[in-house]
Amino acid sequence: MEFLQAPFGAGLIVFLAGMLLVSEFLVKARGLAGLSGILLLGLYAYAQNTSWNMWSIGLLVVGLLLLLLDGKLIQDGTIAGIGLILMLIGLVVPTGDWVTGTVVGLMWFIGIGFGFLSLKVLPRRDMWDRIVLKSAFTSETGYSSTNTKYRDLIGKEAITLTDFRPSGTIELDGLRYSAITRGMWIKKETRVRVVEVDGTRILIEEVETETE
Template sequence: MGVFSALLDSTAVILLLVYVGMALIATEFFVKARGIAGLLGLVSMVLYFTAAVEHLSLWMVGLFVVGLTMMIVDGKFVQDGTMAAIGVLLMLVGLVMPTNDFLLGTGVACALILGLLSSLLSFRFLPKRDIWEKLTLRDRFTSEAGYSSINVTYQSLVGQKGRTLTDMRPSGTIEVGGKTYSAVTNGTWLKKGSKVKVESVNGTRIMVVEVKEG
């Protein structure tokens, strides 16, 4: 127990716990890791809070838990990255505040950011979550799979009007002519149910603009 306590008192170990914890939690968010990475990351964060218990308050843990919950909800249901980004900020505050020291707090913040960046390496080894398809609208079609015919169909949408089925942030889902499509705006965020017109099509990337009433 004495050795364990001594390890948790080490600044290097504290920073390592934050780095590893964030890297594993973010990996769970970015790719399909079957919950293993997320669980191990959570254990690492629990050890960190154990080390910081001297200056720890319940609201700090609460911020971290709320932030983590927002990441999970975004990754599983919303899948647009907005809630996850806010969640990371809340987790950052919840992790930095217990340090009660500027230098250590800065180190914890850097460890969290480095862990987040390191998790991007998981893209090379594990399948990505659907969120990346929605955010980037990557074109998966090839000529052999009928890309040409789909492109012609999409080109025919130019000038047609429809409505948004989801919030556009700036990507989302629209309905035109009774069919649904993934689309993006020129950077403008639109609410669900907004009237839109297809302004241009590039491959299978549909650009829409809001139709002002009146």
């Protein structure tokens, strides 16, 4: 148990837990990755029992619930990000010294980063498809997905019909299209321009208002 209380041991457990939890959120892991991540967090909590208190455990529980809420219902990554931050606080603060806390914090972020690598080897969840716009809306619901016409959209201006975080919907020439930004958030009813098209993936940027 002393190994798990040392900076390296604590960091290793947190790294694996973060990687598995993010993998569960992004890919179809049948719950195995998520369950393993939760068990590792429980092991970490048990190893750090000398300095743990209810508020830090509460942060972990709330963070896990937010991950579950986003993964099952909201599915845009925002609530999940808040959950990961709350869990980071719940993991770092109770360590009791800055060395272990720093190692745990760094390994948590590294583990999250490694979790994204699961997208390379495992089937993606539908939620991730929505975020990166791998799936397009059908024409029957008012959206256009004809690849041959998308190239003509480059350079044209449109209006955002939804908030972009960073994906959403635009209206251009009376038609609706799914689009994405370069990671920037854009508010609804903002004038934007199509700057790039790759298949059915439309990249937009906000049109800057010229001032006299």
